[in-house]
Amino acid sequence: MALTVSQVARLAKVSVRALHHYDEIGLLRPSERSEAGYRLYTQADLQRLQQVLFFRELGFPLEEIRRILGDPSFDLRSALLMQRQLLSERSARLDALLGAVDAALDALEKGTSMDQEKMFEAFGDFDPTKYEAEVKERWGDTEAYKESARRTARYTKQDWQRMKAELDRIQKELAELLGAGRAPTEAAAMDLAEAWRQHISQWFYPCSYVMHRGLAEMYVGDSRFTESIDRVRPGLARFTRDAIIANAERHGE
Amino acid sequence: MALTVSQVARLAKVSVRALHHYDEIGLLRPSERSEAGYRLYTQADLQRLQQVLFFRELGFPLEEIRRILGDPSFDLRSALLMQRQLLSERSARLDALLGAVDAALDALEKGTSMDQEKMFEAFGDFDPTKYEAEVKERWGDTEAYKESARRTARYTKQDWQRMKAELDRIQKELAELLGAGRAPTEAAAMDLAEAWRQHISQWFYPCSYVMHRGLAEMYVGDSRFTESIDRVRPGLARFTRDAIIANAERHGE
DNA sequence: TGTAGGGTCTCACGTCGCGTGAGGGTCAAG
DNA sequence: CTTGACCCTCACGCGACGTGAGACCCTACA
CATH class of the missing domain: 1.10.490.50 (Antibiotic binding domain of TipA-like multidrug resistance regulators)
Incomplete structure (x- = not known):
């Protein structure tokens, strides 16, 4: 039932080292340990890891993720909704970057010089x-x-x-x-x-x-x-x- | 005509420190220096910076960006096309992540447990x-x-x-x-x-x-x-x- | 000339999130 | 017992800067 560290690493596409690190900083502690001291992760651990990875993907520092998940008022549904929102914003930014690349290509074809503001506007955060x-x-x-x-x-x-x-x-x-x-x-x-x-x-x-x-x-x-x-x-x-x-x-x- | 480091930083939405760092590692050297030693960036410098930021946005290590841009066969058009391609791929990944969040929300509403593989499939790289x-x-x-x-x-x-x-x-x-x-x-x-x-x-x-x-x-x-x-x-x-x-x-x- | 405020330089320690390797123990199969 | 895959803790190092220190530059104003 419980998974070892390499099984989780493979499943979640993270490194074993990362999982060690997360344990270390209290971000994701395995619920169990074998007699030999092996880390054993449960389904609940996997769900928490999913949340960690969503927030990480969105650029949250690990310490902040730890605080968010540890908050007594943490609510999975709200978190997922927020994550959805932030991903949508990311998508918009990507579109802007694509637009910037196209603009650069356009300028190149025409042999013109891009407006300096336009050159960088998509990079803003x-x-x-x-x-x-x-x-x-x-x-x-x-x-x-x-x-x-x-x-x-x-x-x-x-x-x-x-x-x-x-x-x-x-x-x-x-x-x-x-x-x-x-x-x-x-x-x-x-x-x-x-x-x-x-x-x-x-x-x-x-x-x-x-x-x-x-x-x-x-x-x-x-x-x-x-x-x-x-x-x-x-x-x-x-x-x-x-x-x-x-x-x-x-x-x- | 030429811009100082803070003007460029503001324009490109990067920090002055980053520009110093880029100069230091030979990634983006200002074309000019004032008598006082101030860095002065030209339009060509800005164009190179745009390329740096595109590649950086796409996750390339700075050293690799330096090598790419310094390659005698570097071709701006090809680079832009490649960047476009990679950004499109990023967009696809974002959609997958959005799908994963929606799946997690769905499971939550239904009170079911998500399939372990599905929980993490969008995080692969x-x-x-x-x-x-x-x-x-x-x-x-x-x-x-x-x-x-x-x-x-x-x-x-x-x-x-x-x-x-x-x-x-x-x-x-x-x-x-x-x-x-x-x-x-x-x-x-x-x-x-x-x-x-x-x-x-x-x-x-x-x-x-x-x-x-x-x-x-x-x-x-x-x-x-x-x-x-x-x-x-x-x-x-x-x-x-x-x-x-x-x-x-x-x-x- | 001196001052104030905003700007720039170089130097250098520190942060974050791991990657990598070392040395040693565990587990299962042959 | 041996082998190969897995696990543990410990710890140095890396990349990309952030931050602060100390000193110089530039312009306007008194």
Whole structure:
């Protein structure tokens, strides 16, 4: 019934070393051990391994996978729905890359030079992982998380592209305000912060001003977010944070 | 005209550190340096960076990318066509993963247990990178390489899936012969080796017996191939090599 | 001229997820 | 008992950067 490490490795197309490593870091511990000390994996172990591999495939660090799977509120159905959503997004990105290759081929045939922005636009990383998992962890608002997973599970590639375009536009306009020396407390900036909050509410889950404030702090407190936002324009993460705070205060919170 | 490192980093959505690293390893050297020692990247540099990122996206190690781009016979059009092909294959794999998630959701709704093989089948790695790049390098048969790129550029997902299924079947049957204690020099094994050679000729490029012998040596001499083939059944890589050699000799080469 | 802020350089330690090999024990079949 | 395949733990090393340190560069402004 229980499988040895090589059987599992062959079945799951991972290496024995990887399974050792997963045991080591507490990510996937075999439920049993033979008298000789051999690792023995059960069906439940295999199911957990499947989840590990899905998350790994989606780029989650192993430590984070361990935390997610170990969370008392972990819910397999929600996880699968989220994984489905993230894979769909990946698919959209692949299409964008294919489009970029075709554009490069086209330029080559015509002997023209590609627009610099277009050359690289498909390589950008819109990674809801950073969004979703952090939100879940930071806010422990399981209902919001589930609502988000429910909604996005049904999104098509076009939905994702539209949503991304919307967010890009908001960020771009904020960057323009920053570039023009405007203050984050001005109405224009606050309006964009409001648009961002509504964007989240529309596409993911109801986002209160309190929650939005929390997100704003995260944008400057977590270097992954800061870096991603500042790639649009340096200083944008802080500017955005300030605009969001000002907007929340404008609304009494 | 020329861009500084942060401008390029922002444009290409990579880190400054990555660009330093690429300079360091000779993968992407800026064409110019300011008097202060600042790296300055030209349009040609950007085009090379695009190629680097395409290959990187496809999982090529940086050292290999450097070698590919530095090859005197490097041809941008062929590279783009190959990249297109590999991205298409990636897309097929994504669809398989989505199917796996759906299957897991289905099992969950029905309260059933997923078949162990089905749980993990989408995680396997059919990686033509290992096939194509090595063939190009080892054989220097640029015409065959180009022929392969030309053909596969037009393949649909279904084509890729059919091709993979064919190869899987050949490997499975070889594994069965091995398991039954048959010899690689028996007709049955040689016939399968012949089927493998024809598979390559049909799907990639004309594969002579000489070339097939070379590939066979590669299956046992390169651990990546050995490991991949032996995952089907331990010892299969060597068995396959022997069958291919026997088959070639059967045909006078 | 000095300062501030944003940018750049080189150097170098550290991280993550394993790959690889060493040395030794286990299991089943002949 | 021997052989071959499998298993264990231990530990160094790799690839691709991330991060920080210390020092220099550039521009605008007082």
